[in-house]
Amino acid sequence: xxGARRLRVAASLALCALAxxxxxxxxxxxxxxxxxxxxKIRHVIVIMQENRSFDSxxxxxxxxxxxxxxxxxxxxxxxxxxxxxxxxxxxxxxxxNTGGPHSAAASDASVNGGxxxxxxxxxxxxxxxxxxxxxxxxxxxxxHEASVMGYHDARELPNYWAYARNFALQDHMFEPIASWxxxxxxxxxxxxxxxxxxxxxxxxxxxxxxxxxVQDLPRDLLAADExxxxxxxxxxxxxxxxxxxxxxxxxxxxMDGFEPDCENDQSSCNLHPQSARTPxxxxxxxxxxxxxxxxxxGNVKDTxxxxxxxxxxxxxxxxxxxxxxxxxxxPPGRVSAGQAYVxxxxxxxxxxxxxxxxxxxxxxxxxxxxxDHVAPPKVNEFGYGIRVPALAISAYARKxxxxxxxxxxxxxxxFIEDDFLNGERIDPATDGRRDPRASVPENxxxxxxxxxxxxxxxxxxxxxxxxxxxxxPYKPGYDGPP
Numbered sequence: 305x306x307g308a309r310r311l312r313v314a315a316s317l318a319l320c321a322l323a324x325x326x327x328x329x330x331x332x333x334x335x336x337x338x339x340x341x342x343x344k345i346r347h348v349i350v351i352m353q354e355n356r357s358f359d360s361x362x363x364x365x366x367x368x369x370x371x372x373x374x375x376x377x378x379x380x381x382x383x384x385x386x387x388x389x390x391x392x393x394x395x396x397x398x399x400x401n402t403g404g405p406h407s408a409a410a411s412d413a414s415v416n417g418g419x420x421x422x423x424x425x426x427x428x429x430x431x432x433x434x435x436x437x438x439x440x441x442x443x444x445x446x447x448h449e450a451s452v453m454g455y456h457d458a459r460e461l462p463n464y465w466a467y468a469r470n471f472a473l474q475d476h477m478f479e480p481i482a483s484w485x486x487x488x489x490x491x492x493x494x495x496x497x498x499x500x501x502x503x504x505x506x507x508x509x510x511x512x513x514x515x516x517x518v519q520d521l522p523r524d525l526l527a528a529d530e531x532x533x534x535x536x537x538x539x540x541x542x543x544x545x546x547x548x549x550x551x552x553x554x555x556x557x558x559m560d561g562f563e564p565d566c567e568n569d570q571s572s573c574n575l576h577p578q579s580a581r582t583p584x585x586x587x588x589x590x591x592x593x594x595x596x597x598x599x600x601x602g603n604v605k606d607t608x609x610x611x612x613x614x615x616x617x618x619x620x621x622x623x624x625x626x627x628x629x630x631x632x633x634x635p636p637g638r639v640s641a642g643q644a645y646v647x648x649x650x651x652x653x654x655x656x657x658x659x660x661x662x663x664x665x666x667x668x669x670x671x672x673x674x675x676d677h678v679a680p681p682k683v684n685e686f687g688y689g690i691r692v693p694a695l696a697i698s699a700y701a702r703k704x705x706x707x708x709x710x711x712x713x714x715x716x717x718x719f720i721e722d723d724f725l726n727g728e729r730i731d732p733a734t735d736g737r738r739d740p741r742a743s744v745p746e747n748x749x750x751x752x753x754x755x756x757x758x759x760x761x762x763x764x765x766x767x768x769x770x771x772x773x774x775x776x777p778y779k780p781g782y783d784g785p786p
């Protein structure tokens with residue numbers, strides 16, 4: 305935007321910030337005894353893990369649309385061009401997995417026009433014959449291409465399966481964009497992924513899924529604070545604009561650690577640091593113009609503060625939790641480590657004063673190269689992407705409910721908007737920051753409604769505390785137990 309327009313937007317946001325401070329940090333919400341329907345949920349927590357397909361985690365879960373079986377044996381067999389044979393899905397008991405490429409091109413090749421038979425073929429292009437260094441997450445030793453056909457069950461995922469049995473599982477949750485982590489995380493907070501030709505100018509932004517990586521930036525820019533944000537500058541409107549407008553409190557909790565993804569789907573790269581202070585793949589909000597202009601970069605916090613907010617009664621209405629690489633389940637990160645981290649966060653909510661008024665949504669940002677048998681619906685130019693696991697955990701969640709409706713991570717934004725914003729959607733045409741978007745994904749006719757996963761008429765259900773959960777301090781790196 306031009307300098308004058310930037311000043312007008314910044315000034316209006318500054319005035320809103322003063323009113324926000326004077327009026328309190330949270331939207332006025334009816335007391336729990338007076339609220340009805342979705343408004344019984346006064347806190348929404350989105351926990352976003354990494355790189356697993358639905359079939360790789362819940363492909364054999366009873367009642368779910370899982371791996372096609374015939375007489376107890378997988379009925380599908382995916383071609384392996386290395387051996388001129390095919391590979392069926394198989395149980396993989398390993399805590400560490402290799403995964404595979406998960407770029408936009410890899411998504412297209414894996415889906416293969418809806419045949420869902422390109423997963424091993426994609427892997428064949430990134431294997432190394434001499435073994436892999438331990439710091440290269442996406443490297444795969446030749447002969448292990450078929451590892452993407454492996455799946456886990458309750459033996460490796462006891463807590464995730466326990467959540468599915470006791471709360472709600474969504475078996476048609478798709479990545480909102482057929483691409484990798486950065487675009488998925490941009491959609492999670494803004495419903496768009498784009499590249500902008502001019503800093504601060506939303507109209508210069510064009511939709512993009514073959515995305516640049518913020519780690520292309522010089523290291524000194526990534527270490528900057530709000531006084532020196534550097535590029536990238538995400539100029540389009542994000543959800544926090546509406547939350548700020550309606551005086552709804554929010555926080556984005558980021559774990560100290562490293563980011564495992566390599567730029568442009570490369571098979572080797574150095575690990576880059578991650579923290580609440582550094583913009584990155586899993587921490588995009590610091591680079592949004594709305595967050596910077598509104599002086600809200602301080603809402604991006606260390607994960608340890610999430611637990612203190614629960615204890616101190618300062619949990620915001622909307623919260624996102626982002627792990628570090630060790631606890632992300634991004635290969636070669638251990639499945640058990642990610643499960644322990646998620647369990648610790650869920651247990652903490654269940655033990656807190658917030659349990660009866662909270663909805664926790666757990667999902668994985670992309671498929672990570674792992675096999676899935678359901679072809680993604682085509683809803684727009686770039687989506688949906690390959691199916692991912694997803695859970696809804698709440699005192700009002702339906703017990704053992706499997707939601708078969710078509711969903712994407714856009715449904716989380718829609719739920720937040722319906723709960724806290726009276727159904728107001730991100731609308732670049734009217735929110736003061738016009739951009740080229742013709743529509744927003746929350747309004748896609750194919751998108752289901754997460755309210756189906758709840759029974760708001762039931763009495764709040766008791767917590768289901770599970771063993772093995774961990775809380776800060778967390779450990780850095782990939783290796784070793786949680």
